[in-house]
Amino acid sequence: MSEPQSSAARLPGAPGFNLFHYASPQTFYPLAGRLLWPCWLLAAALCAIGLYIGFFVAPTDATQGDSYRIIFIHVPAAWMSMVVYLAMAFWCIVGLIFNTRLSFMMSSALAPTGALWAFVALWTGALWGKPTWGTYWVWDARLTSELILFFLYCGYMALQAAIDDPRRADRAGALIAIVGAVNVPIIYFSVKWWNTLHQGASVSLTAAPTMATTMLWGMLVMALAAWAYTVGAALLRVRAIMIERERHTDWVRQLAQGGGSRT
Amino acid sequence: MLSVFATVLRRDLLLAWRRRADVLTALGFFLLVTSLFPLGVGPEPEQLAQIAAGVMWVAALLATLLSVTRLFESDEADGTLEQMLLSVEPLAVIVLAKVCAYWLLTGLPLVLIAPLIALQFSLSPQETGIVCATLLIGTPTLSLLGAVGAALTLGLRGGGALIALLVLPLYVPVLIFGAGAVDRWRAGLDVDGNFALLGACLLVSLAVAPLASAAALRIAQD
Amino acid sequence: MNWESARQFWEMGGYGFFVWGSYGVTALLVAAELLLLARRTKQARALATQDAALARIDAERRSGS
Numbered sequence: 001m002s003e004p005q006s007s008a009a010r011l012p013g014a015p016g017f018n019l020f021h022y023a024s025p026q027t028f029y030p031l032a033g034r035l036l037w038p039c040w041l042l043a044a045a046l047c048a049i050g051l052y053i054g055f056f057v058a059p060t061d062a063t064q065g066d067s068y069r070i071i072f073i074h075v076p077a078a079w080m081s082m083v084v085y086l087a088m089a090f091w092c093i094v095g096l097i098f099n100t101r102l103s104f105m106m107s108s109a110l111a112p113t114g115a116l117w118a119f120v121a122l123w124t125g126a127l128w129g130k131p132t133w134g135t136y137w138v139w140d141a142r143l144t145s146e147l148i149l150f151f152l153y154c155g156y157m158a159l160q161a162a163i164d165d166p167r168r169a170d171r172a173g174a175l176i177a178i179v180g181a182v183n184v185p186i187i188y189f190s191v192k193w194w195n196t197l198h199q200g201a202s203v204s205l206t207a208a209p210t211m212a213t214t215m216l217w218g219m220l221v222m223a224l225a226a227w228a229y230t231v232g233a234a235l236l237r238v239r240a241i242m243i244e245r246e247r248h249t250d251w252v253r254q255l256a257q258g259g260g261s262r263t
Numbered sequence: 264m265l266s267v268f269a270t271v272l273r274r275d276l277l278l279a280w281r282r283r284a285d286v287l288t289a290l291g292f293f294l295l296v297t298s299l300f301p302l303g304v305g306p307e308p309e310q311l312a313q314i315a316a317g318v319m320w321v322a323a324l325l326a327t328l329l330s331v332t333r334l335f336e337s338d339e340a341d342g343t344l345e346q347m348l349l350s351v352e353p354l355a356v357i358v359l360a361k362v363c364a365y366w367l368l369t370g371l372p373l374v375l376i377a378p379l380i381a382l383q384f385s386l387s388p389q390e391t392g393i394v395c396a397t398l399l400i401g402t403p404t405l406s407l408l409g410a411v412g413a414a415l416t417l418g419l420r421g422g423g424a425l426i427a428l429l430v431l432p433l434y435v436p437v438l439i440f441g442a443g444a445v446d447r448w449r450a451g452l453d454v455d456g457n458f459a460l461l462g463a464c465l466l467v468s469l470a471v472a473p474l475a476s477a478a479a480l481r482i483a484q485d
Numbered sequence: 486m487n488w489e490s491a492r493q494f495w496e497m498g499g500y501g502f503f504v505w506g507s508y509g510v511t512a513l514l515v516a517a518e519l520l521l522l523a524r525r526t527k528q529a530r531a532l533a534t535q536d537a538a539l540a541r542i543d544a545e546r547r548s549g550s
Contacts, residue, residue: 055487067504112518116515159429162419256533256536
């Protein structure tokens with residue numbers, strides 16, 4: 001614990017960036033604070049550019065009209081919901097291997113934002129489905145998997161909320177997150193397989209096989225905006241979690257005494 | 264290792280034999296839920312035959328969920344669990360033996376009673392055979408995954424609802440492959456794929472679930 | 486440019502409800518998350534400040550007696 005800290009202290013401001021230096025909450029806290037505003041600004045700027053491309057540059061779709069513009073929020077949300085789950089599982093594995101409490105905090109900081117994206121993907125999927133397929137919900141493989149993913153997020157958060165001891169909550173949550181991550185591809189495959197049997201719902205979401213490049217760009221920029229926002233939200237939440245959990249340690253006390261509003 | 268397995272298995276079966284009523288709850292639940300369905304959706308034999316497999320599978324899933332919460336409870340209450348955790352024998356093997364006993368007591372009776380329910384839902388003999396076979400391969404998977412949930416939620420408030428939230432999403436593939444077999448049969452397709460996939464699910468959970476449950480128990484009792 | 490007037494933009498070729506329903510709810514959820522996060526941070530900081538003050542009083546009392 002003290003070894004990596006001292007080695008990092010020997011090179012203040014050196015270009016060589018010691019990763020383990022930031023593996024403890026008290027060193028990570030200020031770093032997260034410094035990263036917050038860049039994340040927000042990046043998210044806002046990218047979102048503005050993405051929306052501009054999505055609404056003003058990208059042409060109206062020949063078959064779907066303007067309803068397809070939901071794609072610029074739907075697809076990035078769906079991507080993020082999956083990426084965030086993987087990131088959660090990754091931090092859980094790191095936490096279990098290296099026994100770093102910050103990794104578990106990171107994972108639980110990501111979960112609500114991931115659940116938010118899963119919900120947004122479902123919501124926008126339903127609103128897109130109505131004009132395109134004539135119904136708000138079809139048991140399409142992707143929509144169904146997204147729903148299950150949303151339930152997985154809920155399960156993870158509910159389990160953590162039900163356990164008072166943070167150490168147990170961390171580890172139990174990590175276990176279910178990893179089991180869930182293993183299951184997600186199996187679930188996707190099974191639902192897809194089920195879908196081919198019940199032909200009624202075999203409408204594909206790949207409605208635009210020859211997607212205009214501007215559409216693709218809009219989606220990409222919006223995805224990056226969602227990415228930046230997710231990082232910002234997770235950092236903000238992890239900072240709150242750090243203070244909540246480490247309230248009785250010296251570094252939080254010093255922080256609290258050194259003026260509440262400073263980062 | 265085998266002797267530990269046998270000892271735990273025998274012990275759990277014996278304990279269950281002395282408290283027979285507990286074992287029957289899951290079975291009673293299964294029977295009751297499946298019998299309520301015709302009352303809810305109407306008695307037309309065609310319609311019933313169409314939904315039979317799905318209803319039986321969902322009922323089996325819920326029956327498992329209902330009873331699996333108790334898998335480690337009594338052991339925790341009387342201190343046996345602590346002894347198991349301290350034991351030099353691998354915890355995963357002990358857990359596996361417990362799950363085996365649990366399946367023999369709750370999963371197998373469901374499979375055995377299934378033909379009776381299939382009769383109520385006017386399934387043909389072949390269809391009945393397929394449903395029973397899928398349940399036979401599928402219910403052990405349900406028990407194994409349920410054990411992970413039971414270990415994770417051991418001693419937590421609101422354990423019942425929580426375990427449902429944790430485990431039900433994991434049951435989706437088994438449900439799809441299991442209940443889908445009869446549908447495929449009725450559509451004139453061959454059902455080998457379903458059985459292969461169900462078998463694969465069973466093997467994967469057989470390999471992973473005891474280890475995960477053991478880890479969860481250690482976390483819970485830390 | 487796709488739109489000739491603000492009204493046309495708002496109508497989205499007849500799909501206004503769906504498009505703005507999607508973007509609106511997303512914006513609402515993101516705003517709600519940020520608000521909740523800000524509140525959580527503030528509460529955590531307040532608790533920590535309180536805790537630190539209590540600890541200081543405790544330490545002073547102990548060194549005084």
